[in-house]
Each structure stands twice: as structure tokens, then as C-alpha cells.
Amino acid sequence: MIQLAKRVIRQTINDKRSVMLILVAPLLILTLVYFLLGDSDYVATVAIDPVAVPAPVIDALEQQELELVDITADEADQALDYLQQHEGVDAVLRFPENSAMDITLYEPSTKGATAISEIQEAMAAINPSAEAEVSYVYGTQDQTLFDSLGYVFLALFSFFFVFIISAMALVRERSRGTLERLMMTPIRRGEVIAGYTLGYSVFAVIQAIIIVLYAIFVLQLSNEGNIGWVLLTMVLLAVTAVSFGATISIFAGSELQVVQLIPFTIIPQVFFSGLIPLDLIPYHLGNLSYIMPIYYGAAAIKGIMVYGDGFSDIWGYLAGLTIYALVLYVINTQALKKFRKL
């Protein structure tokens, strides 16, 4: 078993692309995600007809982080056409005679939402009784999307990259005939899977440490709990990924087929990992998450990083992952009977 683990480590180190995929790719994507989901400092542009809008409102709007553009009364009447012709403008704000306020947006987007929230804040400034004070049990209003969803990516990365590499290595082992040769030595079937898992676990530990340190100390991902539990969860997730990869490799005839199976193996797990709140998924489809290993990892990491949970709160998820890995281990050991009944 140790022999096999050593070989897996040596083989992976000799293949530069695998090392990059495990150690560099997660950091690259995490950085991208940071910029995509982070605080954008976007300033929305709102068009108003200065004649029709009351002066205190204009004053209040100018106090907000908004770009104001003056338009004529005619343009304000034709708000839809105006927005279509002026791409840089996010919203047209009007005060028609018979209603309080009218906001026209180009499309339902984050830019429009920024414009609306700034306008609402301006209105609240004029009329303090309309202001709503929002408070949270966990987290603060200043947190970006990266803070509230970043944990999902920690789980995704520790699963995905190890899965890809281990599944491909095992498929290669089958197709090149080395697995048959391996099974003609006095190695036990269980040792093959255990050796693989052990070998990739070494990379999983290094990967988890690098990702977590980078996310928390460089990208300032907010973390309420103990980093140790995060690392443990990520490593456990990666161990499950090795077994998952080994199982998938049974159904793949070549490395290309591993890639072809990604829509069945990985993409559903991304949706059920916590990116979309499971309560919002109709027809109780959210329950499907229980058959997806990433769900257990992501839920545990969310517990630690967002709620500050300790072991007593997350052990259920860790147990779920462990059971998952054990079941796959048994399946994989049985599958090797194809090569040697013993």
C-alpha cells in the first residue's frame, strides 16, 4: 500500500500539469471568483428631468453614490426609448403627477439593483421614518457575495481537481494494462484503492492548506471558526473524491470519457453545493443533495466559516462524508474482482 502511495506521489510530481492542476489552478480560479463576486464599487447612472423632480430629492440623490444625468421632459416621457438608446444609463427616475415615484430600468440586473438601492437610500434620507434598519444573526451588511459564497468554492476545489486527476490516473491504469499487471503481483485488492487514496491524500493536504491560507489571509475571506476543522473537512472531501474518481473510472474507457462524464458527475454537485439555497429548489429536489458528497463538505465548511461551528455541530456532515468514502471503497474493491477474483 505504501509502495503504491509512493508511486502515485512520484508519478504526479513527474507530471507537471497534474501538479499545476492541484496546486495552482485552485488559486487562480479563487482569485477570479474573488474579483467576480467581490465589492465592485460600481456607480450606477440615473437619468432625471431636473425640472420635474423636486429639489430636495435631487439634493438627496446627489448625496448618494450615483451618477446623475439630466434629461428633458420629452425624454423622460419616453423612458423606454431613452434607455435603449443610452447604454450607459441604468435607470430613469420620474415623479409623475398621479403616482409617487416611477423607476424604469434597462433590464433586471445587478446594475439596476444598485441604482434602486441608492435611490431608496436617498428617499430614506428625505423621510427618515421610511428607513429600515437591517441586522443579521451571522455576518454583516458590508459583506460581499464572496464572503457569503466563498466557502462553496473551497469545497468545490478540494473535490473537483483531485477527482479529475485520480479518475484519469485510474482510467489510464486500466487502459494501459498496468492494473492487470499490478493485480498479478501479490497485492491485495483493498491495498490498491487504499494506496491510491493515501497517495492523493498527501496532495489533498497540501492543496487544502494552500487554498485555505490564500482565501483567508490573502483574499480576506471572512471566517468565524477554526481553520483546523476547515482543513480536516477539505481533506476528507478530497479522500472521498479519490474514491469517487476510482468508481467513475470503472465506467470510463479512456481519459476523454472521464471528461464526457463531468456533466453527470460534477455539474449537478455544483448546483447542490450551496451556491443556490436548497430551500428554494422546487419539488423537494433539494433532497438530492444528500447523495452528493460536495454537499456534506460544503455544509460543514459553511458551518465552520459562517456560523463558527465546532466539531459538535459539524460531525454529522463529516460522518456523512466518511460513510460515502467507505461505501465507494467497498464498491471499488469489488470492482477489482474483474481483474482477479482473489
Place this chain on the structure above:
Amino acid sequence: MDIQLSRVNKRFGDTAVIKDVSFTVAAGEICCLLGPSGSGKTTLIRLMIGALPADSGTIQFGDTEMPNMAILKRLGFMPQNDALYEDLSAQGNLAFFGGLYHLPKRTREARIAEVLDMVELTDHKRKLVKDFSGGMKKRLSLAIAILHEPDILFLDEPTAGIDPVLRRKIWAQFQALKAQGTTIIVSTHVMDEVVECDKGALLYNGRLIEYDTVDRLLDKTASGRIEDLFFAASESEARS
């Protein structure tokens, strides 16, 4: 330790690939599995080493039925494709397989140097296998098969794609191994190689058409060429 096959059958789906094959390989002999491609040589080897279960019939090493852990330790196998780890060096491949046979570290290193020398790869031992030529891969594959000094050696087309000079050297190695008491079962479709062997097992469409000493097999042919026996087999099959 003799290897006995008795009434072995194997089908893949609807096709019978091994039909009622029985023969015994005596310990210390070189037995040659001869036949055109697709005649079932590789399947027969995989059945003998226990990589495939037979549908019916028995395969015994001495009194033990395969697969068996204790026998696996004494068995060397060189598959038809090279089955090497491309991302490892020649030495890395040998060290890995040596480890699986639990060779003690000191003897392992000495033995690795010895087999590398035998197959003339000592100068390339640190090179990754993906940079090897076809012939070098074949030689490394052979080195792995004999690394743990097996009592029984199964070689599936060991000289395919190897130049005549090296082929002669490799056969000299086999003779040396035989002299040490190793039983060798070797498959080939090169009919000339049969003269190097003690016994010849002629396979045709999954059937064992002849099994005898090479001398007697050659006597049965008019021309002294083993091919004639296959031509006779194909004619009799066409008639029936």
C-alpha cells in the same frame, strides 16, 4: 511445479475463444504457445495466471488452483502491451514492482541493477518511460517480469517488434533462466522461435490442435516448417 490445464473453456459473449483445452506444462521447460493472431494465445495466458476466470475446466499449479496469493508471488508476467508507468523512470518502475513483491531494500537495489544490465538499459535508468522507444519499453517490461526471480514466467509475445540481434540476446536470457530451473510459457506468432522451446502448443481458433515436443512436431511436417501444421488445420476445418 507442473501446470495442468484440464478441459478449459472460455467464452466472451457469444464467441467461444478457448475450446476444451487440456495440456500439462512440465516444470523447468520452455513451452511455446503458437498460433495466428486471434487464436486465443493471450486469453489462454490470462486464464492460466488467473486474470480471467474460466467458464469450465480447471487450471492447477501443482496441487493448487489459481488464483492463489502464494503462487502469485512465484509468478512473473509480461503482458503483450507494455503496461509500464510512463511518468516514472525505468528505475522507478522497477522499484515500484520490486516493492510490491516485498523484496528487501538492499537486495532490491542490487537486483534492479542486475536486471537493468541484463536488458541493457543501465544507461537509461533515470529516463522517464514516456521518452523510451518501443524496443526499450519491451525490454523494461521483461526486466519487471523477471525482477523477483519467479519460478514460472509467462511472456506474451515478448519479442514482437524487437530487432533480430536483440531478439537473439533475449532468447539467450530465456535459456539462462531455464538453466536456473525457471518454467517459461511464451506466446509468439514468429514460427522460427519455436526451435528455442522444448514443447510447442499449437492453437488454432481457440482449439489446441497439437501439443508435443518441438522435435516431434517438426517431424510431423513434410517441409520441416511448423506453418504446415496450421495449413493442415485450416483445411480440415474448412472441410468439416
